[in-house]
Amino acid sequence: MPSTKATYHHGDLRAACLSAAMELLEESGETALSLRAVARRAGVSPAAPYRHYADREALVSAVAALGYRELAQRLAAAHPSPSTPEQLTSVAVAYVQFALERPALFRIMFGEPCNRDNEERTAATAAVTLYLREIVARVFPDTDAEAMATATWALVHGLAFLHLDGKLDASTPSAVADRVTAAIHALLSATSHSGRASAVLPS
């Protein structure tokens, strides 16, 4: 018998709402997250979550924060501490795959008009930023770390969104991986050739 049930008080509804929300996001591919659905899933009345989350935005921010942590895990799993462009590329592929495998979560993390002053959320994104900057500084030691980190994040983030929106074909994971790799490679090799804009060098 589950000790957390059959009682008027739920036990830990706050956490239960969070995992219910995660479940719903995994199941229903693209539909928006509804507080009432979360309450239903948690086996609780529609008003109950409001004891733990000020409003829908608060729940969404908590979900997003959790999403950032899971994304960080996923990236670290792709490569613990990349130090070459190839390794960085594998991290980039992992980023895009995360977005494609969990589109609803990714959209909540980045797609919604967000609450800037939610501390949990900003803290989680700050962690991602830091992690990324560290990696970039290691892979490209002789560049402006901040600008380079911004650029790579934006590049990868943009690739994720364009695939997510169907602007780029995302039918098979390997095709996506190839495209991401090709895009990064193209950008990184652009300079050596176009150091002077008018110089057309043989490839």
Add this chain to the structure above:
Amino acid sequence: MPSTKATYHHGDLRAACLSAAMELLEESGETALSLRAVARRAGVSPAAPYRHYADREALVSAVAALGYRELAQRLAAAHPSPSTPEQLTSVAVAYVQFALERPALFRIMFGEPCNRDNEERTAATAAVTLYLREIVARVFPDTDAEAMATATWALVHGLAFLHLDGKLDASTPSAVADRVTAAIHALLSATSHSGRASAVLPS
């Protein structure tokens, strides 16, 4: 007296809905587009738009398509036919500024789970894709045009979204422009293995 009013039939409700939607998007910075609000703005009953749009998605797609056209105009205004990295950068800045000046529209264009098979929408994005590839092929003649076009679009698109979501500071337009420029230059001057990163672009 306005000839288009005071009659039972509206005249051109389809177009009126579109422009009403645009107005609402400009006014209410970030709130979602509601079909009922559009109907109110057009001075018509809540059910009337359904004679011209199958559902909310259809209206949203039409708005998005119009947004793509306006974005294309805006990019062309930044530079009619860029052929150097600097000129391309100015187009990139225009892209990000468009996103920041019209966040609600931009979110509708890219942020919503979109209807892949809406022809108007796909046609408009195809136009953007083509335009971009053409530019990129001109600026970087000796690279794989498709990969490079994908990469630059993703980079710029990612920059736009990260600013939009507050992941990057977007308080002043000039700061944004500087960051975009710096990011692009950082990427273009980053050479992985072949070392020399200091070969910056001719200014």
Add this chain to the structure above:
DNA sequence: CTAGAATGTTAACGGCGCTCACATTAGCTC
């Protein structure tokens, strides 16, 4: 002129976010 297509209105359904009054319980104090 008239029939029917096109385009509008009104009313209604269910789902949503959210609030308020109320019920139940947990935990602290004595």
Add this chain to the structure above:
DNA sequence: GAGCTAATGTGAGCGCCGTTAACATTCTAG
């Protein structure tokens, strides 16, 4: 343990939303 208080749940209800169905008005073709 008994009793008070705060925390946490329920239920009813508000207004908004998307959407549909039945009905009204107007345009247009024959």
